Amino acid sequence: MKSPNIRIYYSIIDPYPAYRVDLSELVAKSLSALHVETAWFMAADSADPHAGRRDYFSQHCRVPRRYAGGALARLGSRLAYWLSDAGHMLRAARGRYDVLQTRDKYLVSLLALAAARLSGKRFVYWCSYPFPEHALELARERGGLKGALLALKGRLAMFTLYRVVMRHADHNFVQSEQMLRDLAGYGIAVDRMTPVPMGVPQRLLDWAAARAVPVVPDRVVYLGTMASVRRLHVLIDAFALLRRRCPQATLLMVGDGDFPHERAALQRQVAELGLAEAVSFTGQVPIEEAWALSSSAAVCVSPFYPSKILASTSPTKLVEYMAMGRPVVCNDHPEQSAIIRDSGAGLCVAWDPAAFAGALAWMLEHPAQAEQMGAKGPAWVAATRTYPIIAESVRLTYQQLLQRAD
Template sequence: MRQSLSIAFIVRDPLPPLRADLLTLFGAEMPRYGVHTELVGQAGGGAAAAWAAGHMHAVGSLQSRLASVLSPWWDLRGLLRARRRRRPDCIQVRDKIASGLLGRIAARLLGVPFIYWMSFPIVEGFDTRRDEIGSRGRGPAWLAHTLRAAASRVVLYRLVLPGARHIFVQSEAMAAWLAAKGFARSRMTAVPMGIDADAFDRSRVEAASDPRLDGRRVILYLGRVARARRSDFLLDVVQDLQQDIPGVLLVIAGDAAAPDDMAWMRAEVSRRSLAHHVLLTGWLPQRAALGYAVRAEVGLSPIPRGALFDVSSPTKLVEYLALGIPSVANDIPDQRLVIDESGAGLCVPMEVQAFAGAVRRLLQEPGLAAALAQRGPAYVRRHRTYAILGRIVAETYTKVLPGLSRP
């Protein structure tokens, strides 16, 4: 039996990768099991870096205006470069539709298995974008997005996924959702978001010395700001809390993907006269962001319900739990699962009074908050570190790729 294999892995993320589910899972964990990757994708503008887990083939740039049109051909060039280095044992594509079809065809020509990794419902994202444009009028842009969404649905659900030997999905909810579309549940493995246990060991994190936090009841949102995520909901919550907890301070440790989203958030803080109760840090290195996190009494994870986010696996709740921060999260399936299994937080609907009430309860009941905080790290170590998730992925490869020895 083979002791190692090479995966030609076409990714949607910019190269070099930044997301932990690529950088840690495939860069650090998979090589422990003899799984090496030839990463194929587009450059994201960051400094070039080596990929110790195999090799990186960055063809084209995501900063190009034509990236959405040219990326499948760039990926094909990258795949050919990877093939020249070593014949892959399988071809895996993540979150790309046209490149997914090319990957399936290439796998068939090479006589190797084809695997698809779905971390986001891309087609449904196109539907949402089409509807957003349509709400402003049905012009040429709406028609273009309508055609893209329709074509993408046919390609992904009728041509790409049916040809995949196995499908990795983001959550159990996503697996159930795809099963309802007719795909066999036995061909899917859920790999939720996890954390690097060492990076999120609270004993290794140095608390931020920011004097603006001194003497305040700090609550935390760790993550991205975006209109699509209804980030202004956080302001609704703190507006409710400040009525009877005048020392409350919401720290939003993160930035927005688009500058106009961050400008919108700052304008909302000003419009509501919440400057004394909201601290927007902007982008921070991870260690600095965690320094703010460990100063917080409560972590917040509101994720809008709907087709896009109900099948997601948010990282922030797991990060709070790993750091021993009692948390309030709303009831998207993966968050509800984590809260139910861990007993380390409170799960409520994404409604202002319900969310503020749960936060208020944790701030006013220190015994409850301490009990929840104690349960989080142990749960994460058992279920949601990348060491644990890496073993699940490696064991899946042994089942779907012939001849690979069991880890």
């Protein structure tokens, strides 16, 4: 087997073992297949005073200690995390790595930037979400002392990240074209940014091609998180309007909230609207069961609250639906709108219950045309949004960066 020709040290905020697909599928699996070797630093998921080296998809991962107990244990765990993060980054700068890379971090990113300059390595920052702006938004919502502290945190993060880290990084990976435009407005050079959208693993396309899941007539499926930030009450209101026009319609909500009260709030709304017999909540289910339920939909729905912060994100569920060949209804959002325009795999409407209801009703009333839309999805996803394809682009970016350094 050919030896890896690009070596990356990657410090991330996610707890071990990181479950996000753009870490596991893109970096750990797909980039590894292209001879990009990654060594990881991740947080401990739970108390583990003996944490150390772990295995992450056959790659080395360092996990700092985390102690159980009260405030003193939490302080000790945080200190252990910071010291371990900094220490391993400095050792990486003296090691065999070509690239020092951080994701959604500030202090260790400053250290990595300085270490890269002193060691002659390349420093790359990966921005997956506008966390500084998120902190400022929370500060406005909460007010008081907690709001003031959040505002201070947000302003310090913006300065550190946008004025120092990303401006001076050798390269920055960002989540979307919209994020690139937003960051360019902060003075970050466009030619030092590469958008890396969310995709799907190739096995989803293979799974969908190998199975003929019967479509349940008039079934609408939502797959994903039910966190309150998603404002899915709009979807429930839309379904109530849909039932007036299509009384046989049913809604299947696949997934769960980050906290129990989030799904409970949606269930209360369903009961108050008299929709309990038409709406089902599955809770968390195994991934292939979630795929099977989504594949059974007459139409899938991807509501994505159109805030300025979320506009820069890259939704996953829309691409997953398309990989399964299902027609989709989504709302206006920079990336969702572009995907629907490019693929023709569904309808894109305003963030409004009546607009969602009208598009869903059209899909249910025109099943043949809806299926024609859905049939366009797999080829589009196969050509543009599998992680092996995305990995090719990312690897090329690394290669060009290292060639310029030579």
